Amino acid sequence: MTDYQALTTELLLRDTFRMNCLRAARQLRLKDCYLAAGFLRNAIWDHLHGQPKMTPLNDIDLVYFDSADKSTEIELQLTFQLNRLLPEAGWEVRNQARMHELHGHAPYQNTAEGIAQWVEIPTCVGVRLEQNDSFSFCAPYGLEQNWSLQLQLNPFNPRPQLFAQRIQQKNWLKLWPQLQLIS
Numbered sequence: 381m382t383d384y385q386a387l388t389t390e391l392l393l394r395d396t397f398r399m400n401c402l403r404a405a406r407q408l409r410l411k412d413c414y415l416a417a418g419f420l421r422n423a424i425w426d427h428l429h430g431q432p433k434m435t436p437l438n439d440i441d442l443v444y445f446d447s448a449d450k451s452t453e454i455e456l457q458l459t460f461q462l463n464r465l466l467p468e469a470g471w472e473v474r475n476q477a478r479m480h481e482l483h484g485h486a487p488y489q490n491t492a493e494g495i496a497q498w499v500e501i502p503t504c505v506g507v508r509l510e511q512n513d514s515f516s517f518c519a520p521y522g523l524e525q526n527w528s529l530q531l532q533l534n535p536f537n538p539r540p541q542l543f544a545q546r547i548q549q550k551n552w553l554k555l556w557p558q559l560q561l562i563s
Contacts, residue, residue: 384523389515391423392507398423401440402509404465408458412491413444414506414518421502424526425556435555439472443506445491450478483537496520499543501532525562532562 392398398419405415422435442462446454455473462471476494480487488494491506495518498504502525506518517523525532531552533543546552553559 382524382527384527385515385517387527388420388424388507388517388523391427392515395423395434397434399509400466401469402507404462404469405442406509406511407465408442408461410442410444410446410458413442414491414495414508414516415440416443416495416506416518417441417498417503420505420507420523421526424523425502425529425559428527428529429556429558437470439470442471442473443476443491443494444473445476445488445494447477450475485537492518492520497534497537499534499537499539499546501534502526502530504534529556529558529560530562531559 392402398415401415401419405413418437419440422437426435440462442458455475458473459471462469462473476488476491479494479497483497485497488497495504495506501521504520505523505526508516508518510516521534531547533540547561553561
């Protein structure tokens with residue numbers, strides 16, 4: 381059985397930019413937080429396509445869970461802190477304790493539940509750098525789809541129109557032509 385976390389760890393350790401992002405996020409000392417979505421997904425897809433340079437990220441998604449303070453002001457403060465630490469990253473910070481409201485779901489109990497609701501299975505991934513420099517992964521559906529270049533709608537939160545729109549707007553099939561759409 382392939383150890384997808386070990387393969388992903390190797391990718392991250394060789395990626396100076398992503399390691400700098402992980403170190404910056406760690407400085408916030410947030411509980412239950414991850415750098416997620418394209419941060420990991422794109423790294424894997426770039427590697428599997430033999431891309432010598434990383435595909436530019438629209439933003440770096442830092443997601444966390446804090447039910448005690450669901451204000452957008454704290455997200456802005458955290459974004460400001462991250463921009464001071466690593467301004468070239470283009471941070472987007474979101475507290476998953478309030479994101480259920482945007483989607484009409486029951487309240488999430490932790491960050492993993494929020495990540496598990498994202499549109500595509502390969503996007504439902506996150507990682508954080510622990511104080512001892514080890515990695516903690518959040519991949520509610522595993523990392524296998526990322527490493528097999530499969531792209532599937534999240535069957536637990538099916539939004540087929542948004543799925544198709546994201547594929548087209550983000551140009552995924554042109555950037556990574558080996559991706560296989562799974563119905």
